[in-house]
Amino acid sequence: MSQHRHPGAPGRAGAVPALPDLPEATVARLPEYLRALHNLADTGHETVSSEELSAAAGVNSAKLRKDLSHLGSYGTRGVGYDVALLIEQIENVLGLTQRRAVALVGVGNLGHALAGYDGFAGRGFRIAALLDADPSRVGEEINGLVVRHVDELATVAAEESLAIGVIATPAAAAQQVADQLVAVGVTSILNFAPCVLSVPEGVDVRKVDLAIELQILSFHEHRKASLTALPATGGSALTALPGGFAATDTQEAIGT
Amino acid sequence: MSQHRHPGAPGRAGAVPALPDLPEATVARLPEYLRALHNLADTGHETVSSEELSAAAGVNSAKLRKDLSHLGSYGTRGVGYDVALLIEQIENVLGLTQRRAVALVGVGNLGHALAGYDGFAGRGFRIAALLDADPSRVGEEINGLVVRHVDELATVAAEESLAIGVIATPAAAAQQVADQLVAVGVTSILNFAPCVLSVPEGVDVRKVDLAIELQILSFHEHRKASLTALPATGGSALTALPGGFAATDTQEAIGT
DNA sequence: CGCGATTTGTGCACGTCTTCACAAGCGCCT
DNA sequence: AGGCGCTTGTGAAGACGTGCACAAATCGCG
Numbered sequence: 001m002s003q004h005r006h007p008g009a010p011g012r013a014g015a016v017p018a019l020p021d022l023p024e025a026t027v028a029r030l031p032e033y034l035r036a037l038h039n040l041a042d043t044g045h046e047t048v049s050s051e052e053l054s055a056a057a058g059v060n061s062a063k064l065r066k067d068l069s070h071l072g073s074y075g076t077r078g079v080g081y082d083v084a085l086l087i088e089q090i091e092n093v094l095g096l097t098q099r100r101a102v103a104l105v106g107v108g109n110l111g112h113a114l115a116g117y118d119g120f121a122g123r124g125f126r127i128a129a130l131l132d133a134d135p136s137r138v139g140e141e142i143n144g145l146v147v148r149h150v151d152e153l154a155t156v157a158a159e160e161s162l163a164i165g166v167i168a169t170p171a172a173a174a175q176q177v178a179d180q181l182v183a184v185g186v187t188s189i190l191n192f193a194p195c196v197l198s199v200p201e202g203v204d205v206r207k208v209d210l211a212i213e214l215q216i217l218s219f220h221e222h223r224k225a226s227l228t229a230l231p232a233t234g235g236s237a238l239t240a241l242p243g244g245f246a247a248t249d250t251q252e253a254i255g256t
Numbered sequence: 257m258s259q260h261r262h263p264g265a266p267g268r269a270g271a272v273p274a275l276p277d278l279p280e281a282t283v284a285r286l287p288e289y290l291r292a293l294h295n296l297a298d299t300g301h302e303t304v305s306s307e308e309l310s311a312a313a314g315v316n317s318a319k320l321r322k323d324l325s326h327l328g329s330y331g332t333r334g335v336g337y338d339v340a341l342l343i344e345q346i347e348n349v350l351g352l353t354q355r356r357a358v359a360l361v362g363v364g365n366l367g368h369a370l371a372g373y374d375g376f377a378g379r380g381f382r383i384a385a386l387l388d389a390d391p392s393r394v395g396e397e398i399n400g401l402v403v404r405h406v407d408e409l410a411t412v413a414a415e416e417s418l419a420i421g422v423i424a425t426p427a428a429a430a431q432q433v434a435d436q437l438v439a440v441g442v443t444s445i446l447n448f449a450p451c452v453l454s455v456p457e458g459v460d461v462r463k464v465d466l467a468i469e470l471q472i473l474s475f476h477e478h479r480k481a482s483l484t485a486l487p488a489t490g491g492s493a494l495t496a497l498p499g500g501f502a503a504t505d506t507q508e509a510i511g512t
Numbered sequence: 513c514g515c516g517a518t519t520t521g522t523g524c525a526c527g528t529c530t531t532c533a534c535a536a537g538c539g540c541c542t
Numbered sequence: 543a544g545g546c547g548c549t550t551g552t553g554a555a556g557a558c559g560t561g562c563a564c565a566a567a568t569c570g571c572g
Contacts, residue, residue, distance in 0.1 A: 022475075023527060031471040035450060049549065058452035062531055071550055077550045078538040094471050095478025113369035114466070119450065123467040124474065164470065164475045168355070188473040188478060190466075194291060194375065196314035204476045206469050210370070210446075211379040212461050214420065215287040216351050217444040218380065219278075220460045221419045221421070222351025224443060281559060305519065318522095318561050323519055333520045334568040513572100520567075529558075537550080542543100 022093070026067045032057045033064065034090045041083050049080040091124070101128035101160045103186070105177050106169035107137055107147050110192055114168055115142045125164075129156040133173060150180065157184035164188045171195040178205075259393045261433040278348070283350075288313045290346045297339050308427065320361050347380070357384035357416045359442070360426035363393055363403050366448055370424055371398045381420075385412040389429060406436065413440035420444045427451040434461075 001173055022030075036056035040048055050068075054061035068074065068081070075081045090096060102125050104114055115130055126157070127249075129143060129185065130149040140147045165181040167174050167189060174193035181189060182203055189205045191197055199203050278286075292312035296304055306324075312315035324330065324337070330345055331337045347353060358381050360370055371386055386398060387406040396403045404412070412418065423430050423439040423445060430449035437445060438459055445461045447453055450468075453461050 013316075013389060023528075025477050028472055031468040033466075034466075036452075050551095051549085056452065060531070062533095063442045063529090065549090065551065066530085068498060073551075075550050076538065077536075078540090078548050080549070086333070090422060093475065093478075094476045095481075096471065100470075100474055100477070109372045110369045113366045116365045119467045119469075126469075164473055174388055182310075188477050190469050196292075196312065202480065204473060205392075207475060208464060208466070208469060209287075210380075210464070211291075212287040212372065213446050213464060214283075214356075214381050215290070215352065215378075215379065216284055217420055217446060217460060218356055219283050219349065220349045221356070221444050222349075224324070224458065225351075232323065245266070306521095307519085316561065318563090319559090321519090321521065322560085329521075333518050333566070334518050334570095336519070392570075509565065515571090516569105517571105518567100520565105522565090523563095524561105525560105525562085529556105531543080531556085532554090533552100535550105535552090538548085539546105540548105541546085542558080 008014055022070050026070055027094075028061065029057070030061075030090050030094060032059075033067070034087065034094070037083055037087045037090070041087065045083055047076075047080045048083055048086075050075070053081065088117070094124075096124035099124055099126050100164055101126055101162055102164045102166055103127075103129045103131060103153070103156060103162055104166045104168060105131045105150055105153075105181070106167060106173070106193075107132045107140070107142065108168065108170070111168035112142060113147065114166065114192075128160045128162060131156070133169070133177075150177065153180050153184050157186075162186055164190070166190045166192070167197075168192045276326055276328070278326050278349070282326055283312060284351060285313070285315065285319075285323055286346050288315070289323070290343065290350070292344045293311050293339055293346070295346070297343060301339055303336045304334075304339055304342075308338065315338075350380075352380035355380055355382050356420055357382055357418055358410060358420045358422055359383075359385045359409070359410075359418055359437070360422045360424060361387045361406055361437070361498070362423060362449075363388045363396070363398065364424065364426070367424035368398060370422065370448075371401065383417045384418060389413070389425070406433065409436050413442075418442055420446070422446045423453075424448045467491070 002099070005034055011124065033053065036053055037048070039056065041054070050061045050065045054064040057064065058236045065075075068086070071089055071093055092216070102120065104111060104127055107115065108132050111130070111132070115127065120127055129147060129152075130145050130147045131153060132138060132147050133150045135149065137147045138147050138214050162184065163186060164189070165178075165186040167181075169177055174191060174195050175197060178189060178197045178199060182199055188202050189197065190201065191205055191207045194209050200204055275361075286325065292309055293304070295312065296309070306321045307380045310320040313320065321331075323341070327345055327349055330342055358376070360383055362369060362388050363371060366387070367386070371383065376383055383401060386401050386403045387409060388394060388403050389406045391405065393403050394405045405495050418440065420440060421434075421442040421444070425432050425433055427449045429448075430447060430451050431453060434445060434447070434453045434455060438455055443459050445453065445455065447460065447463045448465070455461055457498055
């Protein structure tokens, strides 16, 4: 594959960091590997095999090796991967070498929790501002940050280099907030509101919806219930089970 | 890990409830359609075309039609889909006809927010119990529910028909909580703790991790930054953009 | 009653993702 | 030095998901 440098690529010899053009599925798993690697580093491991790391990350070992191979060859045959080196490489690819500023809009129920979430700092992010449209919430201090009015977004963007916005407003307000975020130059949005956002080209949106996750689980519950109800046509008893999905963040039956 | 069903699957003639054996990708989108349909119903629409509905759900119309075709033929050519009927069918498939009881374990920062989230009731779920391991939190009342000690899980399960558990504890406690949930018969878990859970076969786990979502966005930011830095080999300026992904819950550049 | 406008349902081709299986490479021990 | 065991990296095959493009079906209207 495009191991070294693209044949068709213009001059720009080994300039920057080689942009490996990873498959989306791989990108989605890298953070998981990263977390597992940090755990290993904290417990004193210096190297790790693909078998161990894949177990810690909850994936197939072949998948892990293929994923990592897209970053380059950072393993040593017969030995495994150097934990510290791999952490560095993954953080580099994910762009976590700089601590990115995040604007959080909507300081309601969920917004409060997110503002207090300490997983930000530990994972390469920093809440640059808390914003809300409700004047009665403006001025409130949460976790050392003062809530500002959402109309001050432009000011915030001028102070900081804002690239990521988190929307934790009610669905009715989400589109307008998204528009405001885009207007001040935000190009990545994490949307917790249960609605679809329209954004211009070049802006990425990821969605997290609690109800959707529960409904997906509900489907599987429903199916499991139906299956155990009927006596399994084949032969062997109820050892026959739902059967696999390869869905993104669904894990089933890991371990014994 | 008992992945797939055999290609030459034996009889298993569709008995009563017609278990359509949907593709995972389809299942993951059904809740989105359902939400869009409820919106349409609330605004007085009686029928909807695949084009309209797909736009409201943020997907391709062909994809929507294919997804719905897996449920059966509930549309009318030349007219569209009956909104009420489609809602009924999707809710049926997802097993939302019964209001499922959910146990929420971990009433910290995030747990509080989840306990107060009103999206549960509106989407077919009911928080049956709030649980925490911290004795100082036991007895606290949140949103009309009293926090009980996690060791009372068995009692709760005896009172209610518990099938779904939500873990909102720190990562260090998550595995133990998962074990306890499984022990009382829970077969679906929604895990907010940043760690991989080991569960026996037949138990479904879905994971929601804020940091992972942000890191995926960070990757795209990183990539976009690298792209705009170089002068676009072809000709036209920076209109050249990342280009589409088909990842699960990533939307890019919908609408104008 | 027939015709055109409209919209569903789907066959097909294509791209992406996963998994197996194995050669190539590395370190260690004799 | 040589051989052996272990582990990575990857080619190939198959499963899965997507989107086009079109035939089949339905409604409304003259």
